[in-house]
Amino acid sequence: MTQDKLFSLIQYPLPHHLISRLSGLVADSRAAWFKDPFIKWFIRRYGVDMSQAQEPDPTAYNCFNDFFTRALRDDARPIGDGMVSPADGFLSQFGDVEHGTLIQAKGQRYSVTSLLGGDTRRANPFRQGSFATVYLSPKDYHRVHMPVTGTLREMTYVPGRLFSVNLATADQVPRLFARNERLVCIFDTEFGPLAMVLVGAMIVAAIETVWAGQITPRSKHIQTTRFDKPITLAKGAEMGRFKLGSTVILCFGQNVDFRNDLGIDDSPVSMGQTLGDLSR
Structure with a gap:
């Protein structure tokens, strides 16, 4: 049994939500004797580049969550042409939605209907479109x-x-993104419909949006909010944030002409980087 397989199996019986909520309490601690050494350790452990942050001093943040969701300098992420990456990270998969299914990893697929909450009405516009994770x-x-x-x-x-969300668990846990807690945001654009799915993960304490604040946890039931008054966000504008990290999945109602030099799994991308073009 591989290490990745063992890691994924161990997660099944764990109390995911309890672990995540306790982690959230720790991450919200404002005790300087705790949060300052923890933030400095995290920066060293993961190689965080604080030179790009609006506030580069690790001790200036009120808590770990404030550090983790830190703002960047205004010039740190120029916005490119066409359709751009919504976040910093790794482009783990991208391509066409084929017969209503998306690629999770090699040999792993899941349906756009299940990803978007099981509503066929919501999913139908994306069944022949494109996606990027x-x-x-x-x-x-x-x-x-x-x-x-x-x-x-x-x-x-x-x-x-x-479930923990990373490249290893995407290989091992079937329908990972359609099983984890998530927030589905449907936008109308000049190119057609856009679904932005913010996927929760182990120790992700919350997901926030700029229009509604903290969203999760809310309920054990699917909850949909429709907006009669327009909330329009420009390309490159912030729409949300993770309190500890996870995954963003984009679904478009039409095919995206992705850049030829994009790779998967180990292909780093930056927020604002051009991923491809959409036609009207």
Whole structure:
């Protein structure tokens, strides 16, 4: 049995939500004797580049969560042309949605319907479109931004497990992204519909959006909020953030002309980096 397989099996019986909520309490601690050494250790352990942060002093943050969701300098992430990456991280998969299914990893697929909360009405516009999956590692900038300009139509909280999300578990846990707790945000854009899915994971204490604040945890039931008053966010504008890291999945209602030089699994991307082009 491989180490990755053993790691994934160990997670099944764990109390995912309890572990994550306790981690959230620790990450919110404002005790300087705890949070300052912890933040400095985290920077050393994961090689975090603090020179790009608006506040480079690790001790200036009120708690670990404030450090983890830190803002960057205004010039740190220029916004490219076309459709851009919503976050820093690794482009783990991308391509066409084939017969309503997305690639999770080699030999692993899951349906767009299950990803978007089991509603066929919500999923149908994306069944023949394109997708991109960006995994945020611990060292990355953890705010999520718009890949194109969009107007928010609805937001759906989907309860679920909180398996650890990384390249190894994506290989080992079937339907990982459709099983974990997640937030599905549907936008209307000049290129058609866009779904942005923020996937929770082990020790992710919460997901936040700029229009509703902290979202998770909310309920054990799927909850959908529809927006009658327009909430329009420009390309490159912040739309949400993770309190500890996870994954963002983009689904488009049409095919994306992805750049030819993009790779998968080990291909680092930066927020604002051009991933491809969309046609009207």
